[in-house]
Amino acid sequence: MSNDVTSATPSASAGTDPPGEDGTPSLPWLRRAALRVRDAAAGSWVITLLLLADLVTVLGAGAVWLALGGDPVVVGATAAALLAFATAMLPLIARRGPDGQPPLWPPFVLVVIPLAVLAVGLPSWGTWAVLESRPVxxxxxxxxxxxxxxxxxxxxxxxxxxxxxxxxxxxxxxxxxxxxxxxxxxxxxxxxxxxxxxxxxxxxxxxxxxxxxxxxxxxxxxxxxxxxxxxxxxxxxxxxxxxxxxxxx
CATH class of the missing domain: 2.60.120 (Jelly Rolls)
Structure with a gap:
């Protein structure tokens, strides 16, 4: 009398993401946010608006930084690097994966860049304004x-x-x-x-x-x-x- 032994591959737990390409688990909240951005950015007009938001935010923050006495070389290099990074995402957005889905992270990057600039720039500007308003x-x-x-x-x-x-x-x-x-x-x-x-x-x-x-x-x-x-x-x-x-x- 023999017993049949079967082996099964453990399935991913509900609510968790499959491992990434390097074998490490993806961050669930970050992946969910990227999926939402990708679904919302389904259309060339949305991508155009995201790129325009990047352009206005980066150049506007650079102009304010320069007006407040920032080094022109540092301001120019920082703005150019951010805009080049955003522009490099555009060819990747047009590609499709093996499953026919658009890529996950390029649209997310176009959203993160202006948010990151505002998250750093607004508190910095507020701190500068408070310090400048104090008597010397x-x-x-x-x-x-x-x-x-x-x-x-x-x-x-x-x-x-x-x-x-x-x-x-x-x-x-x-x-x-x-x-x-x-x-x-x-x-x-x-x-x-x-x-x-x-x-x-x-x-x-x-x-x-x-x-x-x-x-x-x-x-x-x-x-x-x-x-x-x-x-x-x-x-x-x-x-x-x-x-x-x-x-x-």
Missing amino acids: DVSHDVDLDVTAPLVDGDTVTGSLHTDDREPRLTLVFDVAPHDPAAPVCVPGTELTVTSRTGAGKDQVRTGAPGTEFVFALGRGAGDVELSVLLHAEQGCEVDLSVTSAYLDD
């Missing part, structure tokens, strides 16, 4: 040509050089007694600050120490010069310093 602290960059002590009627020249070309400068000055043992006369002190350079030349601001003096510099003003006229009580000797200074728009 230049408190330590303002130089005062001071010969202490200062008395009523003395004028101090202040200068600032910066590579941050924001159009508005805000300064706060502090006045302190030159001799701590001398009578306190700071409360009666007043400053007249005048802008001497740039589009905001000859703007005059007057206020007590601690007041914010705001000057419109115009775009591209990298060098700023100010004069500070001291009004103090007779006999007062004081020191002048910059408490804070920042640029913004």
Whole structure:
């Protein structure tokens, strides 16, 4: 009495994909996404729209990147590589596999390229916009040509050089007694600050120490010069310093 022994090849489990050409299992979610894209891209007009989306997204992102100060060589090379990669998918889309089906991955690549550009570009642009909107602290960059002590009627020249070309400068000055043992006369002190350079030349601001003096510099003003006229009580000797200074728009 003999027993028949039969062998069967295990079948793929439901919901899993067959192994790829290299023998490794394909990622189910990725393959399903590629299948959906291939089914949706059944038609030359859809492929044309995908290629147009790639073209607009890549060139638009490159133009923004260049306008924000990107290296033209890097921007051009990156845009050219992405467009060349997308264009290389077009001949593959027209081919058919042994089962007569169109290829799986070329249409998916045409969708992924603009999505990848937007996924990287939009957060980067948002981060840049937030950083650019913050005031630039230049408190330590303002130089005062001071010969202490200062008395009523003395004028101090202040200068600032910066590579941050924001159009508005805000300064706060502090006045302190030159001799701590001398009578306190700071409360009666007043400053007249005048802008001497740039589009905001000859703007005059007057206020007590601690007041914010705001000057419109115009775009591209990298060098700023100010004069500070001291009004103090007779006999007062004081020191002048910059408490804070920042640029913004």
